[in-house]
Amino acid sequence: MTPQELQRQFYEMLLESQFWSPGQLADYQRSQIEQLLRHARRNAPFYETRLDPVFRADGSIDWNRWHELPIVRRADMVAHREAMLARELPPGHGATSVIGTSGSTGLPIEITVNSLTRIANNGFRWRLHGWQGLDWSRVLMSRLGDGDHMQRWPEGETAGVWGPPWDDSARHGHLFRISRLFDTPAVLRFFTESGASYLNAGPNMAHINAIDARRLGLSVAIDAVLAQGNVVREADRAAVRDVFGAKLIEHYSSKEGGQMAHPCPEGTLHVNAEGCLVEILDGADRPCAAGETGRVVVTPFFQTAQPLIRYEQGDWATVGEPCRCGRHSPAIKAVRGRSIAIFQHPDGRSVANLMPDETAGLLGSSFWQLAQVGPNAYEMRYIPADDAVLGDEDRVRQLFADTFFADAELQFTRTHDIRLSQSGKLADYVNEWRPVN
Ligand SMILES: [Zn+2]
Structure with missing residues (x-):
């Protein structure tokens, strides 16, 4: 079978x-x-x-011990x-290549992937x-990546069709790529x-484009933003809806895990259960119930060049209720x-936590970024919705102390120019002092 037939x-x-x-889904997952x-x-x-732990003496699998x-x-x-x-x-799993993952959350890592994962992700x-x-x-x-070959202006890089190549309508479609380093006026003009x-873009980047477009009075209609590479916040949704319609x-995805979950027509994020098992675990590594965050x-399943069996992805997620759309994943x-x-902290402590949801409202800003800039020094950068109105910085400083380190210093910077991290992502939490793993 050719790769295209397999696809x-x-x-x-x-x-x-x-x-x-x-039951069918569970059987399929177990066999994979x-x-x-x-x-x-x-x-x-x-x-x-x-x-x-999961292999019995006779070589069969004991699924009851998976959590071990x-x-x-x-x-x-x-x-x-x-x-x-x-x-x-395994036969047919294809050629391998090495990709690096973003260092925005710690030291960069490399992973070897095989081409079957690409076939699954396309599907x-x-x-x-x-x-x-x-x-x-x-x-x-597509506004992702920053290779030299994507720098061309004004024509960008054309990359052929973006739908299934055998589909009649997809043959008329085009994908253009430009570098994510272009500023908002250039992106919107293109x-x-x-x-x-x-528009294919990081949700943070699309959010910043929306804030810029509103400030600069640029009017562009975008049907859909295909958001990848970062966590989507409600504020990102609201900004691109209000400004671009x-x-x-x-797209909940990662280089390690592939395309892990996508929203169905009802808007529920469903795990792509044919390609991966996603577990959401509490502090004792037990599965969370609906409504719990872990x-x-x-x-x-198809990542065989460098298998990842129970890989800690590094995200918090909340378990959903069964969806009424008829999909059971x-x-x-x-x-x-x-x-x-x-x-x-200089004393060695590190804390995995997120600022409370009310932070944006207190700052009067839909977009902020928190950076560690020294051993005990942090900077909260935020784009004010109204330049004339100051955020409640004292209250946010208190929330920061409660959430992270009580003795750390926090400075505030109001800006319209929040930069990419070294990994090329626009992250809400960045360590510019010393990335830790
Ligand atoms: Zn659904």
């Missing part, structure tokens, strides 16, 4: 499997995970004995990188486009001149933010 077959399976019963477990145990030294498998941490990705690589891949994205009513014959402008309907479509632990109520501590 089409997987996508067509996803159109059916989205309506499988919970079982193959992954056997492959990892045989081919990757890191997993040679680590998976023993140790969780793979980010530090393992650095310390045991070589030992995690598989000596051999999930196309299914999402269908859920959200996107039209592959229209123009998608968007208009390329006849685009949809755009629907913001969340840490995301992911097991991507698990629902995530919201992905909340990073669960990996990135701020560190």
Whole structure:
């Protein structure tokens, strides 16, 4: 089977499997995970004995002991990188490549991926486009990445079709890429001149574009923002809706876990259960119930070049209620933010926490960024909604002390220019003093 035939077959399976019963989904997941477990145990030294709890003496899998498998941490990705690589891949899992992940939440890590993961991710994205009513014959402008080849102005880089290549309507569509380093007027001008309907961007970046457009009086209609690479906040949704009239479509994804969850037509974030197992765990590593918030632990099924079995993704998420759309894959109520501590006190303590939701309201700002800039020094940068109105900085300073470190100093900076972090992301929490893992 050619890669394109495999691609089409997987996508067509996803159109059916989205309506499988919970029992069918569970059976499918177990068969995929079982193959992954056997492959990892045989081919990757890191997993040679680590998976023993679930293997019975006769070699069969004891699913009741799944929770006994140790969780793979980010530090393992650095310390045991070589030992995690598989000596051999299952047939058809494709060529491998090495990608680096963002260092905005700690030290950068590398992961080796195989091409089957790309086939799976394409399939999930196309299914999402269908859920959200996107039209592959229209123009998608992607503002991600910053390679030299994307710097061209004004024509950008054309990258062919963005829908399934076998689909008749998709043949009329185009994808344009431009660098995320372009400022808002350039981005919006390019968007208009390329006849685009949809924008691929980080949710923070799209939010800043909206604030800039409002301030500069630029009027552009965007049908949908395909948001990736960062946690989506309600404020991001509101900004792109109010300014561009755009629907913001969340892609919960990572380089390690792939496309992990997408919103159905009802707006519920559903785990892409055909490609990964997503666990949301409490402080004692027990599964959270609906409405509870815990840490995301992911097991991507097709990631066989460097298997990740119970990998701690580094996000907080809240478990959702079953959705009424007819899809039975698990629902995530919201992905909340990073669960990996990135701020560190000089005494060695680090705290994984998020500022309370009321922060934006107190600052009179829909967009803020909190940066560690010294051993015990922090800066809260925020874009004021109204330059004439000061935020309640004293109250936010108190919330910061309660949330992070009571003795740390916090400065406030009102700005219209919040910069990208070194990783090229526009993050809400950044450590510019000393990234920690
Ligand atoms: Zn649903």
